Amino acid sequence: MTSDQPTDQAPPLIIVSNRGPAQFDRDADGNRVISRGGGGLVTALTGLATHRRVLWVASAMTEEDAVVAREAGGPAEIELEEGSYEVELVASAAAAYELFYSVIANPLLWFTQHYLWDLSNAPDIRVDEKAAWRGGYRVVNDDIARAVLKRLEGEERPLVMFHDYHLYTAPAIVRAGRPEAFLHHFVHIPWPHPDAWRILPREWRDEIFDGLLSNDIIGFHTAAYVHNFLDCCRELVGCEVDYRNEVVRYGDREIWVRAYPLGIDAERLRRVAATEEVADYERELLARRREHLIIRVDRADLSKNVLRGFTAFDQFLADHPEFHERVTFIAHLQPSRQDVPEYQEYLERIEALVAVVNHRHGTTDWMPIDLRIYENFHEAVARYKHFDLLMVNSLFDGMNLVAKEAPAVNTRDGVLMLSENTGAHEELGSCALSVNPFDIEEQAEAIHRALSMDFIERRRRADRLREIVDARDPGGWVDDQLADIRAKRDG
Numbered sequence: 001m002t003s004d005q006p007t008d009q010a011p012p013l014i015i016v017s018n019r020g021p022a023q024f025d026r027d028a029d030g031n032r033v034i035s036r037g038g039g040g041l042v043t044a045l046t047g048l049a050t051h052r053r054v055l056w057v058a059s060a061m062t063e064e065d066a067v068v069a070r071e072a073g074g075p076a077e078i079e080l081e082e083g084s085y086e087v088e089l090v091a092s093a094a095a096a097y098e099l100f101y102s103v104i105a106n107p108l109l110w111f112t113q114h115y116l117w118d119l120s121n122a123p124d125i126r127v128d129e130k131a132a133w134r135g136g137y138r139v140v141n142d143d144i145a146r147a148v149l150k151r152l153e154g155e156e157r158p159l160v161m162f163h164d165y166h167l168y169t170a171p172a173i174v175r176a177g178r179p180e181a182f183l184h185h186f187v188h189i190p191w192p193h194p195d196a197w198r199i200l201p202r203e204w205r206d207e208i209f210d211g212l213l214s215n216d217i218i219g220f221h222t223a224a225y226v227h228n229f230l231d232c233c234r235e236l237v238g239c240e241v242d243y244r245n246e247v248v249r250y251g252d253r254e255i256w257v258r259a260y261p262l263g264i265d266a267e268r269l270r271r272v273a274a275t276e277e278v279a280d281y282e283r284e285l286l287a288r289r290r291e292h293l294i295i296r297v298d299r300a301d302l303s304k305n306v307l308r309g310f311t312a313f314d315q316f317l318a319d320h321p322e323f324h325e326r327v328t329f330i331a332h333l334q335p336s337r338q339d340v341p342e343y344q345e346y347l348e349r350i351e352a353l354v355a356v357v358n359h360r361h362g363t364t365d366w367m368p369i370d371l372r373i374y375e376n377f378h379e380a381v382a383r384y385k386h387f388d389l390l391m392v393n394s395l396f397d398g399m400n401l402v403a404k405e406a407p408a409v410n411t412r413d414g415v416l417m418l419s420e421n422t423g424a425h426e427e428l429g430s431c432a433l434s435v436n437p438f439d440i441e442e443q444a445e446a447i448h449r450a451l452s453m454d455f456i457e458r459r460r461r462a463d464r465l466r467e468i469v470d471a472r473d474p475g476g477w478v479d480d481q482l483a484d485i486r487a488k489r490d491g
Contacts, residue, residue, distance in 0.1 A: 013053070016144060022087065023062055023065060024068050057090060059144065060092075069088075102340065113190050114189065133201075157182070160183050165187065185212060186219040186481070191232075222423045261423070264401055264405055281379045285386060294329040296390070298402065300336045302395075306346075313369065328369075331372065333372065335347065350371070388414050415458060416461075420434050431464040431468070
């Protein structure tokens with residue numbers, strides 16, 4: 001963080017997100033336990049929270065979260081390994097939160113922003129979905145916004161930073177209550193072109209854009225998402241748009257739209273990679289290692305394109321039998337949203353395809369695909385250190401931090417296969433093997449090219465990857481946003 005950051009004497013920055021920095025539950029003995037909030041958003045924001053006085057407003061996501069919220073009656077001090085946080089957990093009605101999260105945010109908004117719909121079959125937006133918007137998405141956004149407004153009472157020049165697709169309509173409520181507040185919104189997932197938004201009812205679209213355009217600055221990971229958002233404002237809302245200066249005029253207000261690519265804390269990751277816990281997993285990995293190792297580390301999410309990755313590997317093995325018994329593909333997948341039927345079916349299809357590929361090509365002592373479905377960060381880091389090829393073939397991805405994390409600690413000059421539709425591609429595409437995520441043959445050829453690449457080219461690509469990754473960390477991501485906030489507020 002730069003030295004000109006606001007000090008603790010400044011009013012607290014209010015971070016607003018669906019998921020907070022911590023989650024409360026009960027263990028088997030009935031004792032309250034606290035765990036760090038999961039997800040890339042929380043990881044990105046904790047750096048900011050440790051450098052300036054922050055109040056973090058988030059949804060109560062578990063039953064115990066709701067109990068903590070009732071007991072605290074306002075902000076509570078939460079101690080975690082990396083520091084303490086002032087957190088206010090907002091408990092919405094359970095039925096409303098279920099509609100908000102499981103009907104609207106996931107899958108409707110997530111699927112729309114990742115281009116996941118099979119439009120000849122889905123979505124069907126009927127009475128139930130519209131009721132979920134009114135009785136779920138609006139309600140939770142209103143609950144969050146009211147909690148924010150309460151915390152702004154008596155504050156001069158308040159600054160509020162909203163995050164992600166869960167809270168698109170909340171800024172409009174805060175703007176109406178505190179017109180002079182400075183509002184900032186960062187969207188962590190892809191922003192699609194205007195036609196994708198035409199899937200959603202006009203009423204929803206109007207509320208989404210009115211909410212987002214109630215902010216002073218809107219941030220995305222890439223220039224492409226900024227351009228798509230500007231197109232949407234022009235085509236769907238009828239705004240005057242200045243593409244050169246990345247500005248939207250909405251009513252009597254001027255909104256800046258900016259790209260802030262998120263980096264990783266490479267030094268912290270390297271410290272983790274040097275721990276004995278990671279070394280234990282390394283020893284196990286190396287004892288079973290074949291000549292070549294391909295890895296992927298993903299959530300089992302439809303947007304990650306796992307099935308096409310395995311199909312490309314199947315084709316590679318068919319086209320290049322000389323690699324039989326010389327290569328293993330370890331797929332480390334974290335279960336994701338198993339309460340959503342589409343995700344349950346997707347995981348079943350993954351397991352079925354792995355069985356087919358292993359039966360087709362495997363031998364009595366060689367299993368081509370080693371599928372692991374669980375979450376274990378230290379084990380994933382051990383694999384990061386020793387891959388020859390990292391497969392990141394997402395259909396669409398806001399950024400994809402795995403594409404940055406794994407090369408940062410890899411010790412073998414491993415090659416990155418990277419979908420051109422990931423946010424990370426804007427930064428890393430020139431030193432990765434860039435692929436169309438829908439082109440199975442191209443991905444199969446990329447696997448062969450990676451495993452056949454001479455060491456000079458591997459080293460050149462790997463060095464450049466590390467150079468790019470090391471040049472930007474989460475602190476820089478935060479600094480850039482705060483610099484623009486100061487420039488717009490004081491300019």
